[in-house]
Amino acid sequence: MCSSDLGDTFVDDGGFDVLYTDQLRPNDAGVATLGDISPISIPAGDPAFEYVATCTGAQTGALAEPVTVFASWLHAHEAATNLWGELIPAGGGDPVPLGSEMPYNFDQQNFVAVAAGTTLSPGDELRTHCVYDNGDGTAPIQGGEATENEMCINFLAYYPKDSNFSSCGDI
Numbered sequence: 001m002c003s004s005d006l007g008d009t010f011v012d013d014g015g016f017d018v019l020y021t022d023q024l025r026p027n028d029a030g031v032a033t034l035g036d037i038s039p040i041s042i043p044a045g046d047p048a049f050e051y052v053a054t055c056t057g058a059q060t061g062a063l064a065e066p067v068t069v070f071a072s073w074l075h076a077h078e079a080a081t082n083l084w085g086e087l088i089p090a091g092g093g094d095p096v097p098l099g100s101e102m103p104y105n106f107d108q109q110n111f112v113a114v115a116a117g118t119t120l121s122p123g124d125e126l127r128t129h130c131v132y133d134n135g136d137g138t139a140p141i142q143g144g145e146a147t148e149n150e151m152c153i154n155f156l157a158y159y160p161k162d163s164n165f166s167s168c169g170d171i
Contacts, residue, residue, distance in 0.1 A: 029070075030161030034085070035128045035153035036170040040143030042079060042150060047135030053152045055126035055168035057090050062164040066121040071111040071157035072099025074128070077150050079141055080104045082131040085154040090123035098126070099154060111157060120158065126168065128154040 036053040043049060074083040085098035099112055120126070130152035134141050141150050153171075 027160040029157055029159045030067075030166065032156045032158065032165050033153060033167040033171055034126050034156060034169055035075075035151065037143045037145065037149075037151040037153075038170050040141075040150050040152060042132045042134045042137075042141040044134060044137040044139050047133050048081070049132045049134060051130045051132065051152050053128040053130070053154075053169050057123040057125050059168045060120065060124050060126065060165070061122045063120070063122040063162050064164065065160075065162075066119050067158040067160060067162060067165075069098065069114055069118045069120050069156050069158045070116075072114050073109065073111045073155040073157075074099050074101045074104070075109060075151065075153040075155065076104060076106070076130050076132070077147050078106050079132040079134055079150055080106065080130055080152075081133050083129065083152075083154075085126065085128045085156075087118070087120060088125040088127065090121060090125070095127075098156065111155070120156075126154075126156075128152055128169075 034055050040051055072085055076083055081104055082102045083104045084100040086095040087098055088095055096118055098114055132150060143150055
Protein backbone atom coordinates (compact mmCIF):
# COMPACT_ATOMS: atom_id res chain seq x y z
CA MET A 1 0.00 0.00 0.00
CA CYS A 2 1.13 3.51 -0.80
CA SER A 3 -0.38 6.84 0.06
CA SER A 4 -0.43 9.97 -2.03
CA ASP A 5 -0.03 13.58 -0.95
CA LEU A 6 -3.83 13.80 -1.07
CA GLY A 7 -4.21 11.10 1.58
CA ASP A 8 -5.56 8.49 -0.84
CA THR A 9 -4.17 4.96 -0.60
CA PHE A 10 -3.48 2.79 -3.61
CA VAL A 11 -1.64 -0.36 -4.59
CA ASP A 12 1.40 0.21 -6.80
CA ASP A 13 1.48 -2.70 -9.23
CA GLY A 14 3.99 -1.23 -11.70
CA GLY A 15 6.88 -3.17 -10.24
CA PHE A 16 10.46 -3.73 -11.26
CA ASP A 17 13.08 -6.42 -10.84
CA VAL A 18 16.29 -5.90 -8.91
CA LEU A 19 19.16 -8.06 -10.08
CA TYR A 20 22.50 -8.17 -8.34
CA THR A 21 25.71 -10.12 -8.33
CA ASP A 22 28.80 -10.46 -6.20
CA GLN A 23 30.84 -10.51 -9.43
CA LEU A 24 31.86 -7.00 -10.52
CA ARG A 25 31.68 -6.15 -14.21
CA PRO A 26 35.03 -5.83 -15.97
CA ASN A 27 33.93 -2.44 -17.37
CA ASP A 28 31.42 0.26 -16.57
CA ALA A 29 29.44 1.60 -19.52
CA GLY A 30 29.02 5.27 -20.35
CA VAL A 31 26.60 7.24 -22.49
CA ALA A 32 27.88 10.17 -24.54
CA THR A 33 25.43 12.79 -25.81
CA LEU A 34 26.44 13.95 -29.29
CA GLY A 35 24.74 16.62 -31.36
CA ASP A 36 23.38 20.13 -31.50
CA ILE A 37 20.31 22.03 -30.34
CA SER A 38 20.61 25.81 -30.51
CA PRO A 39 22.33 26.31 -33.90
CA ILE A 40 19.55 24.48 -35.78
CA SER A 41 17.32 26.59 -38.04
CA ILE A 42 15.11 24.71 -40.51
CA PRO A 43 13.91 26.98 -43.33
CA ALA A 44 10.19 27.44 -43.96
CA GLY A 45 8.99 25.60 -47.05
CA ASP A 46 11.87 23.06 -47.06
CA PRO A 47 10.56 19.47 -47.11
CA ALA A 48 14.00 17.81 -46.76
CA PHE A 49 16.45 20.02 -44.85
CA GLU A 50 19.55 18.12 -43.69
CA TYR A 51 21.48 19.22 -40.61
CA VAL A 52 24.76 17.56 -39.62
CA ALA A 53 26.07 17.79 -36.05
CA THR A 54 29.79 16.99 -35.87
CA CYS A 55 31.96 15.86 -32.98
CA THR A 56 35.46 16.55 -34.28
CA GLY A 57 38.54 14.40 -33.91
CA ALA A 58 39.96 17.04 -31.58
CA GLN A 59 36.94 16.52 -29.30
CA THR A 60 37.14 12.71 -29.31
CA GLY A 61 40.84 13.17 -28.60
CA ALA A 62 39.76 13.59 -24.96
CA LEU A 63 39.29 9.80 -24.79
CA ALA A 64 42.05 8.12 -22.79
CA GLU A 65 41.88 4.99 -24.96
CA PRO A 66 39.71 3.41 -27.67
CA VAL A 67 36.21 2.43 -26.51
CA THR A 68 33.67 -0.08 -27.79
CA VAL A 69 30.38 1.44 -28.96
CA PHE A 70 27.49 -1.00 -28.56
CA ALA A 71 24.28 1.03 -28.93
CA SER A 72 22.86 4.25 -30.35
CA TRP A 73 19.71 6.23 -29.56
CA LEU A 74 18.97 8.86 -32.18
CA HIS A 75 16.74 11.71 -31.03
CA ALA A 76 15.00 14.69 -32.60
CA HIS A 77 11.47 16.10 -32.45
CA GLU A 78 8.39 15.97 -34.65
CA ALA A 79 9.71 17.60 -37.85
CA ALA A 80 12.45 14.96 -38.18
CA THR A 81 11.99 12.35 -40.90
CA ASN A 82 15.35 10.52 -41.12
CA LEU A 83 18.25 10.26 -38.66
CA TRP A 84 21.57 8.43 -38.83
CA GLY A 85 24.96 8.50 -37.20
CA GLU A 86 28.40 7.63 -38.45
CA LEU A 87 31.97 7.34 -37.24
CA ILE A 88 34.69 8.66 -39.55
CA PRO A 89 37.99 6.89 -38.73
CA ALA A 90 40.91 9.26 -38.14
CA GLY A 91 43.20 7.05 -40.20
CA GLY A 92 40.85 7.05 -43.18
CA GLY A 93 38.52 4.40 -44.45
CA ASP A 94 34.80 4.04 -44.91
CA PRO A 95 32.34 5.61 -42.44
CA VAL A 96 31.10 3.19 -39.77
CA PRO A 97 27.31 3.27 -39.16
CA LEU A 98 26.20 4.37 -35.68
CA GLY A 99 22.46 3.84 -35.84
CA SER A 100 19.78 4.70 -38.33
CA GLU A 101 16.11 5.65 -38.03
CA MET A 102 14.64 5.86 -41.54
CA PRO A 103 11.91 6.81 -41.25
CA TYR A 104 12.21 8.42 -37.84
CA ASN A 105 9.19 8.16 -35.53
CA PHE A 106 9.14 10.57 -32.57
CA ASP A 107 6.77 8.24 -30.72
CA GLN A 108 9.09 5.21 -30.96
CA GLN A 109 12.53 6.07 -29.61
CA ASN A 110 14.97 3.59 -28.08
CA PHE A 111 18.53 2.34 -28.07
CA VAL A 112 19.44 0.09 -31.00
CA ALA A 113 22.50 -2.13 -31.22
CA VAL A 114 25.38 -1.09 -33.46
CA ALA A 115 27.59 -3.62 -35.24
CA ALA A 116 29.61 -5.79 -32.88
CA GLY A 117 33.22 -4.68 -32.60
CA THR A 118 32.56 -1.00 -33.37
CA THR A 119 35.49 0.91 -31.89
CA LEU A 120 35.76 4.66 -31.34
CA SER A 121 39.37 5.79 -31.11
CA PRO A 122 40.75 9.14 -29.99
CA GLY A 123 40.81 11.39 -33.06
CA ASP A 124 37.86 9.76 -34.85
CA GLU A 125 35.06 12.08 -36.00
CA LEU A 126 31.40 11.46 -35.18
CA ARG A 127 28.55 12.82 -37.28
CA THR A 128 24.83 12.85 -36.56
CA HIS A 129 22.63 13.52 -39.61
CA CYS A 130 19.07 14.77 -39.21
CA VAL A 131 16.62 15.43 -42.04
CA TYR A 132 13.57 17.58 -41.28
CA ASP A 133 10.31 18.33 -43.12
CA ASN A 134 9.19 21.96 -42.81
CA GLY A 135 7.62 21.94 -46.28
CA ASP A 136 4.28 23.27 -45.04
CA GLY A 137 5.86 25.69 -42.57
CA THR A 138 5.51 29.44 -42.93
CA ALA A 139 8.30 30.15 -40.44
CA PRO A 140 11.66 28.53 -39.70
CA ILE A 141 11.80 25.89 -36.97
CA GLN A 142 14.50 26.80 -34.46
CA GLY A 143 16.58 24.50 -32.31
CA GLY A 144 15.38 24.21 -28.72
CA GLU A 145 14.22 21.90 -25.99
CA ALA A 146 10.45 22.24 -26.59
CA THR A 147 8.73 19.67 -28.81
CA GLU A 148 7.83 22.39 -31.35
CA ASN A 149 11.57 23.16 -31.65
CA GLU A 150 14.15 20.71 -32.98
CA MET A 151 17.36 19.01 -31.98
CA CYS A 152 19.78 16.57 -33.60
CA ILE A 153 21.15 14.13 -31.00
CA ASN A 154 22.77 10.71 -30.85
CA PHE A 155 23.19 9.08 -27.44
CA LEU A 156 26.03 6.56 -27.79
CA ALA A 157 26.41 3.76 -25.26
CA TYR A 158 30.01 2.57 -24.94
CA TYR A 159 32.57 0.94 -22.64
CA PRO A 160 34.80 1.36 -20.77
CA LYS A 161 33.33 4.57 -19.39
CA ASP A 162 35.59 7.60 -19.77
CA SER A 163 34.81 10.59 -17.54
CA ASN A 164 36.33 12.90 -20.19
CA PHE A 165 33.78 11.85 -22.82
CA SER A 166 30.18 12.55 -21.84
CA SER A 167 29.02 15.10 -24.42
CA CYS A 168 30.07 16.72 -27.65
CA GLY A 169 28.39 19.52 -29.58
CA ASP A 170 26.12 22.44 -28.78
CA ILE A 171 23.87 20.65 -26.29
